[in-house]
Amino acid sequence: MASIYLIRHGQASFHSSNYDQLSELGQRQAGYAGEQLARELGPGRDPADVSWFCGTLSRQIDTEQRVRAGCFPDMPKQRLSEQAAPVTNAGFNEFDHEALLAHYLQRLRHKPEVEAFLNAVDDRTRLFQPAFNRVVDAWIADGDFVEDAAEAFETWAQFKQRIVNAFESAVTAGWEQARESGKKGSGDVCIVSSGGPISLMLQAMLNMDDVSALDANWVLANASITKLIYRSNPERPPQPNELRLAYFNHYHYLQTTAEGDAVSFR
Structure with missing residues (x-):
């Protein structure tokens, strides 16, 4: 049985002026996620047994690096x-929320x-999410033509x-690694991405x-882990509908850190 870990x-x-970078809290969260992943993988695991993936956004790349370092702190x-x-x-990149806002806000101003x-003048942070939900709903409704x-x-x-x-390319890579190595415990996949892509996976x-x-x-909490499992078939890689959900949006490890509660959702 192999596992796929989806980490936000x-x-x-x-x-800040540059959204696409981890905050100080975000940096620590990524390290905590790495420590949790180490517990999931178990003792004595080789980092080469895991296929590592992330998007090309700075916040995703930085998170992946910190997760790996937290998972193998002695290496x-x-x-x-x-x-x-x-x-x-x-x-694995997130959708461009700025492009969505630029296109839909005025069209949905009614x-x-x-x-x-x-x-709004003073309370824009609180009012952002309901407005953004409307924008995303309109985007979904437009389907393949905007x-x-x-x-x-x-x-x-x-x-x-x-x-x-x-997603399919990452799952296939994990399957191929397991088949080629023949090593017990190989074939696991770790994908560091964002909330939108994880929900679509x-x-x-x-x-x-x-x-x-x-x-x-x-x-989905920041630096949360969602775990999928599959039974490897030596003849072909698994299809998405053959995967099974082990758990969703696990972040208890962020609630019990040395600094206290380190949970955030934005």
Whole structure:
């Protein structure tokens, strides 16, 4: 039985000029996730037994590096990089929330949640999520065609397909590694990504509808771990619907750190 660990990146810098970097809390969260992953993998595991993946966003790359370091704290950094170099794949990147806001906010300004956010002066943080939910709902409803969108705008259908393609390639890589090595315990996969992609990986596995899949996104904690399992078939890699969910959005280890509660959702 092999495992696939889906790890959301640590807290990003939401209120800074550069969102795509880990906050100080996010950096620590990633280390805690690595310590938890070490407990999951068990003693004596070789980092080369795990196939490591992440997106190309800075917050994802930094999280992956800190997870690996936290998982194998006694291994020199250079040796760890040589034995377990991650595959960076833009297919695991989050959707471009700034592009969505730029396209949909004014178009949805008549909606109460959006109007309240656009007119807010002092309470924009609290009002952002309801407005953003409206934006994402409109994006999903538009499917594979968005009227008057910028040339590089990614539709919901394109986003879904991108995630499925990246997910299937990672699962196949883990299966191939297990088949080639023949070593017990090989074949595990660790994917560091973001809330949207993780929710769509679950959708591919559990056959959820679009709205239910994105609902899962809103509750994923930063640096949480979702675990999938599969029974390896030597003849072919598993399909997404052949995977099984072991647990979802585990972050108890963030509630019991030496610094106290280190949980965040944004």
